[in-house]
Amino acid sequence: MEPDKFNSDEPEKPFRKATRKTSSFVQYSAIGFQMLATIGLGVWGGIKLDEWQGNQKPIWTLVLSLVAIGSSLYLFIRSLPKQP
Template sequence: MKDKKENKKRMNNYVRFSSVAIQMGIVITIAALGGDYLDEKQENDFPIWTLVLTLIAIFGSLYQVIRAVIKMSKENDDSKR
């Protein structure tokens, strides 16, 4: 019974982080495409908008991952008590 619960919790963690990874990819791609669009619209020689928006998306995504890991860690600590 305990092994079943543990396996289910482990699978939930895999699903949670798989969805976070997919979401990261989508957000970063949208930011890069949006930056490319703005750079073309402004006829920039250097792709400043692409760079800025992509970096913001990367840092935002990393923040989200760190927050999810901390939350999962707290949930695991609470369940062990």
């Protein structure tokens, strides 16, 4: 009987490379979606606050947008792998 390639203890090198590339792609995609969600929530919250207060100028939208951009960049930098 032939040994099963998928159940062996030693994975093949091309498979290992593909897995590493896939995991980094998934990691950075998740970071991108997190940034998008953070900025989107900041903008949405600012719009709702401006509507609630009846502001003529979108003050809260600007403030919360900038805060959301700053916090998403901070979270992105913290999630980068540390170099040895």
